[in-house]
Structure formats: C-alpha cells, structure tokens
Amino acid sequence: MDIKGKTILITGGGSGIGLESAKQFLAQGAKVIITGRNQDKLEAAKKLFPSLIIIKSDVENPEDAIALFDKVVSLGGIDILYNNAGVGSPALNLGIANEQILKNAFYEMNINYFGVIRLNNLFIEMLKSRKEAAIINTTSILSMVPALEEPTYSATKAALSFYTRILRKNLEILKSTVKVFELLPPVVATEMTAQRKDKKITPEQLVKALITGIKKDQYTIRTGDTKLLYIVSRFFPELAFNLVNPKKIYASLQQ
Template identity: 70%
Template sequence: MHLKNKTILITGGSSGIGLEAAKRFLALGNKVIITGRNRSKLEAAKRQCPALTTIQSDAANPQDAIALFEKVVNLGGIDILYNNAGVGVGPLNLGIPSEKHLQGAIYEMEVNYFGVIRLNNLFMDMLKSRNETAIINTTSILSIVPSVLEATYSASKTALSFYTKSLRSFRIYK
C-alpha cells in the first residue's frame, strides 16, 4: 500500500500512539484527521502539528460516531480508518466486586470494542468505494498475555484482536 496522498482518520489521536502515528503519516505526505474526547488535548496536538484536522468525538458515543462520519464525508472522505481510541479504567479490586467495576468494564468495552465496530460499520462502504484502503485497529499485548489486575481491559482488547483477525481473514472490508 502506498502511504502518500491518503486521508487518514485516527481516533484517539490527540496523544500517545495516535499522535505519534499522526505525525508520521503527515511526514509521508498525507492528510490526517484526529479525534479525541478532550478539546484541550486536541488543541495542543493542533499547535504541535498545524496541518492536522481535529474533531472532538467520544468513541463510546453512538451519536458522536454518526456526527464524526458526517463531518468526514463533508471533508471528502477517508482512505484509512485507524481505530486507536482506547481506555483502561484501572485495576480490579480483587475479591471485592462492585457496581463501579462493572460500569468501568462496560465503558472499556464501549470504547475499546463496540466503538471500533460502530465506526467500521459506518465507514465500510466509503472504504470499499476507494482504492488502496485500510482499517487499522490498535490492540494490546494484554490481548495475548492478560493481566489479572486489568482483566476487563485485557478482555476488551482480546475481543478487538479476534474481531480484527476475522476481518483480515474474510477480507470483508475490501
């Protein structure tokens, strides 16, 4: 795949792996759109890399996903969807189940797994209509070697890993 003159959408692109990927894609001559929940982080990323297009969006929010899709359509579409947004709510308090832990696990699944599926479903036809497209999903080493302290995070990333492998093996996206 040629990584030049592409338009790339990176969720969770305002810091960490997402921002570093955005910088590298920009350096290769691509147009890069990043998303994130935190407006101030998006503004800081834009100050570092003025060529970035930023859109505030929460990967766990279905309405935000639809609004993001519409904004991207108005910007001309994308060639690469890079699902990088991810959250971990913290370690499990072993032996003490709680409603707070369950709510954290639900949020991790919403962002780390269901949010990816939601965006893939929204952008699939767009990606299939273009040449040389891709979907990139960020998983974690914890999808291979789970952590007892990060059990629900590990489970969310394992689900994403299996989903990604299924997409790749069936090549339904292209």
Template identity: 65%
Template sequence: MDLKNKTILITGGTSGIGLEAAKQFLALGNKVIITGRNLLKLEEVKKAYPELTIIQSDAANPQDAIALFEKVEHIGGIDILYNNAGVGAAPLNLGISSDKHLQGAIYEMEVNYFGVIRLNNLFMDMLKSRNEAAIINTTSILSIVPSVLEATYSATKAALSFYTKSLRSHLEFINSPVKVFELLPPLVDTDMVAERKDKKMSSSLFVKELIKGLEKDTLTIRVGDSKSLFFLNRIAPDKAYQLVNKKEHYQSIQ
C-alpha cells in the same frame, strides 16, 4: 501498502501513540484527521501542528460516531481508519463486591470493542470505494496473555483480536480492497501507563514499527515484547502467564 497521499483518520489522537502516529503520517505526506473527547486538547494540538484536521468525538458515544462520519464524508472521506482510541479502568480487586467493577467493564467494552465495530461499520462503504484502503485495529500484548490487574481490558482486546481476524477473512472472501491490520503494542511509554515501572517502548519507535508493518502489508503487526510473548505463549503458556502476572501484581490487589 503505499503510505503517501492518503487521508488517515486516527481516533484518540491528542496524545501518546495517536499523536505520534499523526506526526509521522504527516511527515510521509499524508492528510491526517485526529479525534479526541477534549476540545481544549484538540485545539492545543492543532496549534502545534496546523496541518492536522481535528474533530471532537467520544469513541463511546454512538451519536458522536455518526457525526464524525458525516464530517469526514463532507471533507472528502478517508483511505485509512486507525482505531487507536482505548481506555483502561483502574486496577480493581474483583474479589470485593463493588458496582464499580461492572461500570468500569461496560465502559471499557464500549470504547475498546463496540466503539471500533461501530466506526468500522460506518466507514466500510467509504473505504471499499477507495483504490487502496485499510482499517487498523489496535489490540494489545494482553490479547495474547491476560493481566490479573486489567481483566476486562485484556478481555476487550482479545475480543477485538478475534473480531479483527474475522473481519479480515470476510473482506478477503468478497475480494474487498480494504486491508485489515491488527496492531499489538507492547507496553508503550504514554500517559496511560505513566506510573508503571516496567520496561516501556517509546511511542516514536513504536510508530516507526507500525509504519514498517503497514508498508510491508504485515497484517498482524506484533511489536517488541508482543512478538516474543506470542512465541513464548505457544511453547510455554504457563511461563508466559507468569511473566505477565508477576507476584507483585497479585500483592497489589490484596
């Protein structure tokens, strides 16, 4: 895929992977639009990178999604929709009765799964009208093997992975020009996992790998540990599960 002179919309672009992707896409000569819930953060990013277009939008809010589409349509549309926004609830002890389990699960599913489908539906006809277009859905290493500390997060990403494969097949069947990429990050060094002591990949290196995959039309882009865990899970699923869910993980929820 040619990654020059494209207009790219990145959800959740005020920090971490989203912001790094915005910077690297800009450097390649693209126009980049980022979204975020926090207007102050968006404005701070805009000051640092004036070339960016910012739009306040909450991935969990259906009305925000419609407003986002209308604003993007007004400024000329997009070629690439990068569904980067995602949330993970704090680790919860599922063995103790609590309404917070359900509340957190509903919110994670709303952002990580339903929010992606909602935007894809809104932007699909626009993307189909382009000569070369793409959707990038961000799943996770935990869509391969679930984490006991992030049960619903893992489930949302597994659901998104199945949806992404199905969407790709449907679009290929109707000869659509829209390419559908699945991006499987390992543990990336962002604010979301700042307290984790596990090995992390830098967001800069991660985005470079993303761009390589897009340019090569690698529709399933596994990066770093996601690649090795995928193969380990195929030949030794028990070992893969133990690797993701170490004993100390269980101890932390007792």
C-alpha cells in the same frame, strides 16, 4: 501499502500514540484527521502540526460517531481508519464482590470494542469504494495473555483481536481491497501508563513499527516484548502468564 497521498482518520489523536501517529503519517505525506474528546488537546495538536484537521468526537457516543462520519464525507472521505482510541481502568480483584468491576467493564468495552465496531460499520462502504484502503485496530500484548491488574481491559483487547481477524477474513471472502491491520503494542510510555514501572517503549518506536508494517502489508504487527511473548505463550502458556503477572502483583490485589 503506499501511505503517501492517503487520507487517514485517527481516533484518540490528541495525545500519546495517536498524536505520534499523526506526526509520522504527516511526515509520510498523508493527510491526517484526528479526533478526541478533549478539545484543548486537539487544539494543542493543531498548533504543533497546523496541517492537521481536528474534530471533537467521542467514540463511545453513537451520535458523535454519525456526526463524525458526516463531517468526513463533507471533507472528501478517508482511505485509512485508525481505531487508536482506548481506555483502561484501575486494578480490581474479580474474586471480590465490587459493583465497580461491572462499571469498568462497560466503560472499557464501549470504547475499546464497541466503539471500534461502530466506526468500522459507518466507514466500511466508503473504504471499500477506494482503490486502496485500510483499517488499523490497536489491540495489545494483553490480547494474548491477560493481566491480573487489567482484567476487563485484557478482555476487551482479546475480543477486539478476534474481531479484527474475522473482519480481515470476511473482507478477503468478499474480494475487497480493504486491508485490515492489527497492532499489538507492549506497554507504551503514555499518560495512561505513567504510574506503571514496567519496561516501556516510546510512542515513536511503536508508530515506526506500525508504518513499517503497513508498507510491507504485514497485517499482524507485534512490537517490542509482544514478539517474544507471542512465541512463549504458544508453547509455554503458564510461563507467559507468570511473565505478565509476577508474584509482586498478587500482594497488591490482596490489599
């Protein structure tokens, strides 16, 4: 897929992976619109990259989604929708009664899963009308193997991964030109993972892999440790689970 000249909308574009994506897509000759909940972060991004178009919008909020769609229509529409926005909650042991578990699950599912479907539903006809268009959904290494420390987050990403594959197949059946890409990052060095001591890749490395995959029409883009874990999980699922969940995590959940 050719990126140059395309207009891309990136959710969660004010920092981290989203901001790095905006930077690299601009460098590829794309027109970039970013959204996010934090106006200060959006304005800071605009100062870094003046050609950015910024729109404050929360993917969790249905009214914001509709207002975003209307604004994008007034700007001439988009060719690529990049569902990058995502959230995670602190670790909780599912085996112990805790009302916070349900609250976390609703919060993560509303943004990581339902928020993606909401925007896809709004923009799908616009994208189908384009000569060449795409949807990019960011899932996770945890969509393959769940993490004890991130149980409901893992579940949201697994749900999104299945949805992404079926969306791609549905569009193929309809003979649509809309391409559906799934990006599966390992742990990425962002604000969200700042407290974690795991091996991490940089947002720059991740986005480079994403852009390479898009250009090659590689619909499933696994980066870093995600490549190896994919193979291990297929043939040695228990080993894969133990790699994601070392014994030291067990003790932390018992505290």
